[in-house]
Amino acid sequence: MTKYLAVVSSKAEITALEEFAEQKLAKDDAIVLLSHPYAYGEQARLPGSVLKTSFDYLNREELVEIEGERFRLVPNWYKFDKEFEKSILYKGIQLGELPFGEVDVFFRENLRFLRGLSNAIRKENPDVVLTGKNSVAGSSVRAVAEKQQVKIIRYFELGKQRTFPLFPNLTxxxxxxxxxxxxxxxxxxxxxxxxxxxxxxxxxxxxxxxxxxxxxxxxxxxxxxxxxxxxxxxxxxxxxxKPFLNKKKLQGLFADAFNKYKQSTGFRENMVFDGVFIGDLFEFKLQQFALLNxxxxxxxxxxxxxxxxxxxxxxxxxxxxxxxxxxxxxxxxxxxxxxxxxxxxxxxxxxxxxxxxxxxxxxxxxxxxxxxxxxxxxxxxxxxxxxxxxxxxxxxxxxDSIYNRHFEPEKFKQQLGIGNKKLVVCATQPASSTNNPYQMVEQVLNVVERFPECFLVVKPHPVERTEKYEQLVQRANCNALVLQKTDLHALLNAASAVIIHSSTVGFEAILLERPVIILVRNQKRSGHTGKPRLF
Amino acid sequence: MSSCLASVLQGKKLNELKKEMRKFSLERNICGDGKATERVIKFIENTAKKTGKIELKTK
CATH class of the missing domain: 3.40.50.2000 (Glycogen Phosphorylase B;)
Known part of the structure; x- marks a missing residue:
């Protein structure tokens, strides 16, 4: 019997893993699947496997400790070398400050993942770690492998990696x-x-x-x-x-600047987490910044x-x-x-x-x-x-519209085509620090299946893509649809229940006097008290 | 979640919940009178009034 820990961060790795399982996995082999947040919402057809996320291997104290590292790295990511900092100052505007949100999400997700991965290796003690060769998951495994004394790593060849669109605004x-x-x-x-x-x-x-x-x-x-x-x-x-006429020159300049930055002592000394160098993991982001952003x-x-x-x-x-x-x-x-x-x-x-x-x-x-x-x-x-x-x-x-308008809930429900069914709204939040929104929607769908008198509307956050939610809804055996662009207050007002994890939508529902159910992944870890409060 | 949703759908404890919700929004001191846009516009007008003639000179 061989115990595998599969570490994935993309659909391509999941596909490769499925092929591996079909061809190479023996009957008594065991496989634990650890998913990076970049692969949340992707489904894996792996009979007998156990799906885990880094949260399954982290406690609250560790999460708080990781936050400290996140706050050290996020505002300072470009400041570890004075020359580099100067080279990305343009017309008095520090370009390094601009992708703050993206850098924040990057460190939040990856620092947790690295610690969760280290803990998973210690706890599961796998014989073999499976991961993608040129992927975020693969880089994470490489970063912690030596320290955690991983026995065997087996890499999937993933072919050509995702390229950045030439004209991102012209899709x-x-x-x-x-x-x-x-x-x-x-x-x-x-x-x-x-x-x-x-x-x-x-x-x-x-x-x-x-x-x-x-x-x-x-x-x-x-x-x-x-x-x-x-x-x-x-x-x-x-x-x-127009900007793309100048793009090649700029890409060259930024690529040079980032390359020098990666070699600088400041970068090498500070891009460290849990005693391991994480600069290589950051490589993908730097590439994206230089070529696109x-x-x-x-x-x-x-x-x-x-x-x-x-x-x-x-x-x-x-x-x-x-x-x-x-x-x-x-x-x-x-x-x-x-x-x-x-x-x-x-x-x-x-x-x-x-x-x-x-x-x-x-x-x-x-x-x-x-x-x-x-x-x-x-x-x-x-x-x-x-x-x-x-x-x-x-x-x-x-x-203001909550207080100043007249709602017609029955008419709104008719327009949605849900008739007399009870409307349940589930709003997602991709920026939440303790939640996998796809897993949450899956859980909600499983529950709503038991209530045939209900109709579920999944309301993704405005910045999210809806495809993965639509796939989940299609697979589910209940009355449900995904509605991203809709009259939110009319939707909430017509609802019999509103389910959220961490979203302003819950607050708006409270002001509309709709019952709100807050899903808490783990009360101890998230700090929720169970009483109404700011989420 | 299932029992929680069931109790909410049956309307159990709804009045109690509504009381909690009202208390909650009061505790948060939300300006819930439907006049926020008016106040923001006034704030914008006052700030713009102080701006005077724009010369667009850099610091």
């Missing part, structure tokens, strides 16, 4: 979505007041309710939606192709700079100052001394962050000021180092 899906948004924004612009004196730049991306429209209708400002600017450039091939950032900095010069705005309003485009806007505003306001777009939580002074998407604050939903949120920001004078309590424009 059919993006162009089609962009056209729809553009036509909506243009129709609103057609009703704009003329003779306005001052221009306000706004980036709301659907998170700020009717703010943009009311700002246009009720004030004398010329309201310029930055989304429009972005969309026009994205769908116009002549403009969209950083050339695009340079082009965005140039274009936004030119836009500020042309339109001379008196104010910038953004839904968040955390994601690259909006962050570039805020940093450009600062450069030109144009005041900026970030408006809270969702709930932010977690006492665990208090020590770090870091709340993903909310603090540290880059914009001059921020408008928050209530005094409790102001307090959390102040606790995390934001000066009280920069915070204004206004309430949430997005939530």
């Amino acid at each position: 059919t899906r993006k162009v089609s979505e962009s056209k729809k948004k553009l036509s909506r924004i243009l129709s609103e612009l057609g009703r704009a007041k003329r003779g306005s004196k001052k221009t306000v730049f706004i980036a709301s991306r659907g998170y700020l309710g009717n703010l943009e429209q009311e700002l246009r209708e009720k004030t004398g400002f010329n309201v310029f939606p930055l989304e429009l600017f972005l969309l026009r450039q994205s769908i116009n091939p002549l403009v969209a192709v 950083f050339p695009e950032f340079v082009s965005l900095v140039d274009r936004i700079d030119a836009l500020f010069q042309k339109k001379k705005p008196c104010l910038l309003v953004v839904w968040s100052d955390f994601v690259p485009f909006e962050k570039i806007c805020v940093l450009t505003a600062k450069k030109y001394r144009v005041p900026s306001i970030a408006i809270q777009h969702g709930i932010f939580p977690a006492p665990i962050y208090k020590k770090a002074g870091f709340i993903r998407a909310f603090a540290p604050l880059t914009a001059d000021k921020t408008a928050v939903w209530g005094r409790a949120f102001k307090k959390i920001l102040v606790d995390n180092g934001v000066e009280p004078g920069r915070i204004v309590v206004t309430g949430s424009p997005k939530l």
